[in-house]
Amino acid sequence: MEPQKLVLRNVPHEERPRERMLEYGAEALSHAELLAILLRTGSQGQSAVHLAGVLLKQCGSLRNLMDMSLEEMTAIRGIGPSKALQLRAGIELGKRISRSRPDEVFIVRKPQDAADYVMEELRYLQKEHFVCLFLNTKNHIIARETLSVGTLNASLVHPREVFRAAIKRSSASIICAHNHPSGDPTPSPEDIVLTKRLAEAGEIVGVDVLDHLVIGDGRYVSLKEQGYM
Numbered sequence: 001m002e003p004q005k006l007v008l009r010n011v012p013h014e015e016r017p018r019e020r021m022l023e024y025g026a027e028a029l030s031h032a033e034l035l036a037i038l039l040r041t042g043s044q045g046q047s048a049v050h051l052a053g054v055l056l057k058q059c060g061s062l063r064n065l066m067d068m069s070l071e072e073m074t075a076i077r078g079i080g081p082s083k084a085l086q087l088r089a090g091i092e093l094g095k096r097i098s099r100s101r102p103d104e105v106f107i108v109r110k111p112q113d114a115a116d117y118v119m120e121e122l123r124y125l126q127k128e129h130f131v132c133l134f135l136n137t138k139n140h141i142i143a144r145e146t147l148s149v150g151t152l153n154a155s156l157v158h159p160r161e162v163f164r165a166a167i168k169r170s171s172a173s174i175i176c177a178h179n180h181p182s183g184d185p186t187p188s189p190e191d192i193v194l195t196k197r198l199a200e201a202g203e204i205v206g207v208d209v210l211d212h213l214v215i216g217d218g219r220y221v222s223l224k225e226q227g228y229m
Contacts, residue, residue, distance in 0.1 A: 017049060031062055038090045043078030051078045055087075066091055067126050095121070105140045108133070108210070111222035114175045115213055117141065122179035122215040130157045130178040134171040135210070143169050148178075157194070159201040166207045173208035177215055185216030192228050199229045 017033035026034065035052035042048040058076055059065045065087075073084035098120040108114050118131055130148035133141050145165055148157040166174050176198060178191075187195075195212040202209040211224040223229055 032056055035087070038086050039079070039083050040086070046078060051076075055079065063124050066095070066124055108135060108139045108141060108175065111211055111213060111220070111225060114177065114211065115215065115220040115222075118144075118177050118213070119215060119218070119220065122177065123183075123217050125179050126181050127151060128178055128181065130176065132162055132165060133175040133177070134166055134169045135173045135175065136170075137172040139173070139210075142171065159198055162198060163201060163205050163207055167205070171207055173210050174202070175211045175213065176209065177213040179215040183217030183219075185214040185219050185221040187214050187221055187223055187226065187228070192223065195223045195228050 017029055017036045020033065021029055021037065029037075032049055032052040035055060036042075036048035039048045039051055042051045046054075055073070055076060056062075056065070059068050059072075070081070070084045070088060073079050073087060074081060079087075106113075106117060108117075114133060117133065122129060122131065128148075128150040129146050130150070131144060131146050134143040134145070136142050147161050147165060150156050162174065162176065176195075180186075191212070191214060195209075198212065199209045209229065211222050212229065214221045214223070
């Protein structure tokens with residue numbers, strides 16, 4: 001006699017993720033159950049929940065899932081291009097929601113304000129991203145832009161790229177920020193040198209560099225507060 005297949009119709013009604021979400025809410029579901037809803041179906045011999053569990057085991061954590069490419073996802077048996085695209089779309093929506101702000105103007109009054117603005121966007125990234133916040137004369141953020149994506153331990157950016165973008169937006173001042181994938185926001189010697197170069201260039205072109213933030217995992221360091229500018 002063939003073993004019972006691990007498909008959702010063989011799972012008790014109260015254990016099915018969609019039914020559990022309807023009854024108890026999304027917060028009651030496990031990571032695998034939430035992913036199973038995005039996957040919608042499993043594959044031959046395994047339920048969507050089981051397939052989601054395989055995916056989590058493969059990537060190691062939800063944080064690592066954010067960095068999985070379509071090719072890495074489709075390398076898992078049972079996940080084709082359609083399922084992989086559904087997962088990537090769900091992940092991207094989550095990232096955009098975490099970055100979204102209310103319609104009212106966002107004002108930077110202290111380094112913590114700017115750190116809060118970029119923290120959720122930068123804290124989980126596996127490569128260094130150099131981001132600029134562009135401000136008007138009232139310290140309202142009028143735009144943000146990622147100017148460089150570096151390696152695991154270095155972010156390469158030239159002052160001309162920074163100030164070209166600032167002048168294009170008629171910015172009165174800027175705040176620079178980049179992440180450390182290690183989660184430790186301690187500035188490196190290269191971070192300090194870059195900060196001084198940016199501050200000097202800003203004085204020449206007439207765009208104030210208010211701060212340079214190094215973003216870690218839930219922590220940050222302000223190079224202005226550290227006395228490097």
